[in-house]
Amino acid sequence: MSRLALLAVVLVASPTVAFAQQGDVARGRQVFRVCAACHSLEPDRNMTGPSLAALWGRKAGGLASFERYSDALKSSGIIWDDRSLDAWLTDPDRMVPDNAMPFDGIKEQRDRADLLAFLKDATKPGAAPAVTAQSGTGGMMGGGMMGGGRVPNLREPQTSERVTAITHCRDTYRVTTADGKTRAFWERNLRLKTDSSKDGP
Ligand code: HEC
Structure with missing residues (x-):
């Protein structure tokens, strides 16, 4: 009787232990x-x-x-x-x-x-x-603007936003900005902003 009870306990307990680990x-x-x-x-x-x-x-x-x-x-x-x-x-x-x-x-x-x-x-x-x-494309789909809808000011971009050079190899673009940094982008993540309105450069 007591052996049966012990067996039942073991059977119930062991899967839980394995699961937790x-x-x-x-x-x-x-x-x-x-x-x-x-x-x-x-x-x-x-x-x-x-x-x-x-x-x-x-x-x-x-x-x-x-x-x-x-x-x-x-x-x-x-x-x-x-x-x-x-x-x-x-x-x-x-x-x-x-x-x-x-x-x-x-x-x-x-x-x-x-x-x-x-x-x-x-x-x-x-x-x-x-x-x-x-x-x-992550959360960038939907045709809206990135950056929470704030209109970017392209007339006075920060040095970190002003592109000075772009190189391209296979699926990667390397973008150098005026602050001297170069960042690598997967081609589908690369976005360039232009502005032809009167607010633009
Ligand atoms: C927004 C994009 C993004 C998300 C979300 C993300 N990762 Fe990453 N992951 C990257 C990038 C970019 C790298 C390369 C990082 C580097 O070179 O410093 C990376 C590197 C890694 C690596 C190193 C791979 C290697 O080849 O050395 C592992 C492991 C990893 N991620 C796992 C995960 C896991 C698991 C999750 C979810 C919990 C996750 N990542 C979420 C973009 C992401």
């Missing part, structure tokens, strides 16, 4: 939606960010087909695994200052665990992409 893949798939605006899971399908296919064991900044890595990430010496990805997704700027990922991080430990459980499966070589990546 591994993270919830289905929940992780939902969390990944915020990443899918910038990252695909298909090999070498790069968007604003690099493809995440075959991520585990990869050197940070090491995907040859992605040409817009920051120097900071490329020289970080990080190898992506459970631990380094958890730190990166908690606070990217803290782990790699001056990185180029426009993302604040996920503060909830459980969300990160679920996301990593999902990603570990979905990025395995040969895994079918489980989330259809979006068009990659």
Whole structure:
């Protein structure tokens, strides 16, 4: 009698334990939606960010087909695994200052665990992409103006807004501005503003 009861307890308890350790893949798939605006899971399908296919064991900044890595990430010496990805997704700027990922991080430990459980499966070589990546234009669709509708003043642009040179290679444009900085853009994210109204230059 007591052995039967013990067996029942073990049977009920063990899946819960495994679950807590591994993270919830289905929940992780939902969390990944915020990443899918910038990252695909298909090999070498790069968007604003690099493809995440075959991520585990990869050197940070090491995907040859992605040409817009920051120097900071490329020289970080990080190898992506459970631990380094958890730190990166908690606070990217803290782990790699001056990185180029426009993302604040996920503060909830459980969300990160679920996301990593999902990603570990979905990025395995040969895994079918489980989330259809979006068009990659993120929130910039809809024909409206970027920047919350404020009319840009093109007559007196700041040095950081005045373009002095553009170069182009494959899917990447490098834009140099009058403040001396050069930024790399995925071709579908590049927008130039012109203004032919009386407010324009
Ligand atoms: C707004 C776009 C954007 C979002 C949202 C975003 N990323 Fe990124 N991600 C990037 C960019 C750009 C880089 C390259 C950063 C660099 O070079 O410094 C990057 C880099 C990475 C890398 C390093 C890849 C490598 O090859 O070294 C990982 C891992 C990553 N992101 C995971 C995620 C995950 C997971 C999420 C969602 C929680 C996410 N990112 C959200 C744009 C984004």
